Amino acid sequence: MTTPSQPEQGRPDPGLSAIMSERRQLINLAYRLLGSLADAEDAVQETYARWYAMSRRQQEAIESPGAWLTTVASRVCLNLLGSARVRRERYVGEWVPEPLPEPAEWISGKTADPADRVTLDESVNMAFLVVLESMTPAERVAFILHDVFRYPFAEVADIVGRTPAACRQLASSARRRIRAAQAPATPASRQADLVKDFKQAWEAKDIDALLTLLDPEASAIGDGGGRASALLHPVEGAEQVARFFMERVGAVPGLTILERTVNGQPGLVAQLDGVTVTVYAFEIADDRIKHIWAIRNPDKLRPWTTG
DSSP states (O other): OOSSOOOOOGOOOTTTTHTTHHHHHHHHHHHHHOHHHHHHHHHHHHHHHHHHTTTHHHHHTTTHHHHHHHHHHHHHHHHHHHHHHHHHHSSOOOOOOOOOOOOOGOSSSSOHHHHHHHHSGGGGHHHHHHHHHHHHHHHHHHIIIIIIIIOHHHHHHHHHHHHHHHHHHHHHHOOOOHHOOOOOOOHHHHHHHHHHHHHHHTTTTOOOHHHHHEEEEEEEEHHHHOOOOOOSEEEHHHHHHHHHHHHHTTTTTTTTEEEETTTEEEEEEEEEEEEEEEEEEEEEETTTTEEEEEEEEEGOOGGGGOO
16 A cells, blocks of 8 residues: 555655645645644645546546645645535534644644644634634635635636636625625734733723723624533623623633633633633724624644644
8 A cells, every 4th residue: 555654565655755745735724724733634634645646557546746735735725615514513503713823833733733834824813714614615725726826817727627717707706705804904013012902901800901902893702612501602892892801711720811812813812720721812803892702612722732
């Protein structure tokens, strides 16, 4: 059987290095398509399994292995997106994309973990990923492949199984969703200041200060996945969000709140005995905090913990 470590007849695989060098690109693509690092890793593993299931002759007949891998990974992700909707209907409470720390802050996987190779840019901030979740699988794949990874619509069409014109319409529809939900850009330094002010007001139990930081229509969403306590429905309205956080400050003795980067933007983490138990991502609009996502499902906190 042909495997990465056991090429045909014991001969070294001259293309192994080139094939494995595509892994970072595939992880980046799959995470943006799926919003889950665990699912992205599974999709990439399945892609490589299909590559090494071919004979050496079949592999050598492929003109561009990188393009082949991208096509297969995208199709695997497209299938996963279809089944994900069914799985998430059974998910306990709200489902929020899996948060990522800065590469320097990865704990569990060290340098071997493919997750530390995810490029953190505007296409992985939490607000962007949440909007992607509202798209159909075909919209999401067409948009990510074309607008983020710059694949021509002719290649996208081959992956999605639609005409180039149909894929152009899918990407256009996705862009409209992004524009409708996208808040005006706020400088990173200002975002960091607002998140820091939120942390200080929260720890000081200063509800009036919190209210000045929150958008009147602010919302807070928790994701415990049935594995950790979290509200099953969003908390909406500045006063309700502020009171929600006030009720929880000091509720867990020994809990430490730290400023961290979450998906490339300023955020917070809550640690208990040195273990991250919650990651908070923020969306800021018009100098106010508009959305807060609190990810508590331990399955989504692997890169943040030592467990």
